[in-house]
Amino acid sequence: EVQLVESGGGLVKPGGSLRLSCAASGFTFSSYSMNWVRQAPGKGLEWVSSISSSSSYIYYADSVKGRFTISRDNAKNSLYLQMNSLRAEDTAVYYCARDPGDSGSSYFDYWGQGTLVTVSS
Amino acid sequence: DIQMTQSPSSLSASVGDRVTITCQASQDISNYLNWYQQKPGKAPKLLIYDASNLETGVPSRFSGSGSGTDFTFTISSLQPEDIATYYCQQYDNQRTFGQGTKVEIK
Numbered sequence A: 001e002v003q004l005v006e007s008g009g010g011l012v013k014p015g016g017s018l019r020l021s022c023a024a025s026g027f028t029f030s031s032y033s034m035n036w037v038r039q040a041p042g043k044g045l046e047w048v049s050s051i052s053s054s055s056s057y058i059y060y061a062d063s064v065k066g067r068f069t070i071s072r073d074n075a076k077n078s079l080y081l082q083m084n085s086l087r088a089e090d091t092a093v094y095y096c097a098r099d100p101g102d103s104g105s106s107y108f109d110y111w112g113q114g115t116l117v118t119v120s121s
Numbered sequence B: 001d002i003q004m005t006q007s008p009s010s011l012s013a014s015v016g017d018r019v020t021i022t023c024q025a026s027q028d029i030s031n032y033l034n035w036y037q038q039k040p041g042k043a044p045k046l047l048i049y050d051a052s053n054l055e056t057g058v059p060s061r062f063s064g065s066g067s068g069t070d071f072t073f074t075i076s077s078l079q080p081e082d083i084a085t086y087y088c089q090q091y092d093n094q095r096t097f098g099q100g101t102k103v104e105i106k
Helices: none
Strands: A003-007 A010-012 A018-025 A033-039 A045-051 A058-060 A068-073 A078-083 A092-099 A115-119 B004-007 B010-013 B019-025 B033-038 B045-049 B062-067 B070-075 B084-090 B101-105
Touching (some): A003 A092, A018 A115, A045 A068, A045 A092, A045 B084, A058 A068, B010 B019, B019 B084, B019 B101, B033 B062, B070 B084
Parallel strands (some): A010 A115
Antiparallel strands (some): A003 A018, A018 A078, A033 A045, A092 A115, B004 B019, B019 B070
16 A cells, blocks of 8 residues: 655744655555655645656646655655745645656545644744 | 636535536646646545546546647536535646636525
């Protein structure tokens, strides 16, 4: 069974940093692209960042470029999101999502349960 | 950046009704378009990929069509368990979601 479990969320002050993790199991992690998608309270979905299976290709939404860094450790079946210079508008539930994008089509076929990040003084 | 415009933003329909949601891209995205369902407090669920392909295990009352800039998502016979917010998402250039359509029962 495919499982994605996020952790690392919490309350942080504006300007602070946080590192999110996503532990993957039930599939060959090293064969899939992975993504972070967020959802502010009561709002819609916003794609944040993606990383290809071998970390060769990394992309960011303009809203987080230069502040967030996505990475992965295929040996540990884990995905990460380092978030620096956090702002109030980064407050959201952060989901990790699997993407078979390396093989052509791209879609988010499995999602974690999400971890809440709250940026507030 | 590619913008995705969904309509309507919300709708109310009766059980058994046919429900249609549209999604318009700001530029040609071929068929690089996916549809998701999100129920309150839950993670989104993939329903349709590449504009018209039904994800495994998803009921056949859900369907998608379109290419280029105009896409349609249809529920052929609305069921009570279909109450949710539906999102389109493009992957032609980066990834962008539509703003969502909230579906309620009348």
